Amino acid sequence: MSRSVVILGSQWGDEGKGKIVDLLAHEADAVVRFQGGHNAGHTLVVGGEKTVLHVIPSGVLTKRARNLIGNGVVVAPRALIDEVRGLEEKGIEVRSRLGISPACPAILGCHEALDRVRERSRGKKAIGTTGRGIGPAYEDKASRLGLRLADLADADRLEQKLGGVIDYYNFLLTRYYEADPVDGARIADEAAEMGAELRPMFADVTGELHEMRRAGKALLFEGAQGSLLDIDHGTYPFVTSSNTTVGGVMTGTGVGPGDIDYVLGITKAYTTRVGSGPFPTELHDADGRMMAERGVEFGATTGRPRRCGWLDAVALKRMVRINGVTGLCITKLDVLDAFERVRICVEYDGVEGFPVGAEEWERATPIYEDMPGWDGSTQGLTDQNKLPAEARAYLERLEELIEAPVHMLSTGPERDAHVILQHPFSG
Incomplete structure (x- = not known):
């Protein structure tokens, strides 16, 4: 019986992972975030009430699951505390159920300032970041310059390390970008305050996961963004700053490859993308506008409209292979x-082989296979036998093209609007 399940986005993000994590979290003993930051957003609709989560794992809306934030996640302390408090205002107990790795890199005000200034300086070549300091925080992690949450919770370490970081960023901001400096004293005061509030939630996430695995507990690893935004395997440089593919689970939590039993690839029935970057199947016509309207395609975190296009089986097949996907969950079939x-x-x-960067992706011209639409609604269906024949044919053709089975369908935003053909936790 499968006990450790990874949920990943197989496209450019916004595939509907939050709802599926929420659905499966009711059978999990722990839900774990392993990469990314508060630039991600998972929208969950329970009992008609919408909740958007950014860093806190989606298992927080269940009463059972332990919620863990692994070392691969970059954490903006103020944003995390605000998210905790917002959930508490809804009557949800968070602090006793949330464990945060003190090894998480901290996103500070200087990271956010540089992110915004750098994006503005790129002009038309802007990558489309959220301006939330994610990239600069990961840069500091790689250069061993940055602070971790553990440093924020230790007054002596905070004082020793933060001054040099502020000096470095103010040099960049004022001398290179000719922008205003950040207020180091304010950043220091807030960092100390947030560190003190977060410290009671610190946990040995790696240790907990290995003990839970040893005890036969059900673990659910929750990915953020999508596989095509992976820093190594995506449409570089129009990508995020972390590994959104399955390798990020191991490096971002400390579990091993043998600790993963099942990988569920969340896949929208068409394709969307937020922000800049190549998108071979993007539509600029009435079909694209209808997808956006029917799918309510706006980013959960940023509110930015999503670009829409037909399903790209070439890119999807590559991401299925990279992630070792066991089964797919197709979402938003009803939009079609x-x-x-x-x-x-x-x-x-227009390209030879699979594109390795934005320049090659821009030359990729899609070759389409057309299939008939279906006469009937798939919205809210819970029985696969009620799917229109043409919709079933579409899914079967997709399975053939990407060489992976469809194990789940999401047929609407509500928790109970789904079809499970093979349950990830039952093997």
């Missing part, structure tokens, strides 16, 4: 209910 014709990109023209 209104189309007389649906299309799948089955090949790229």
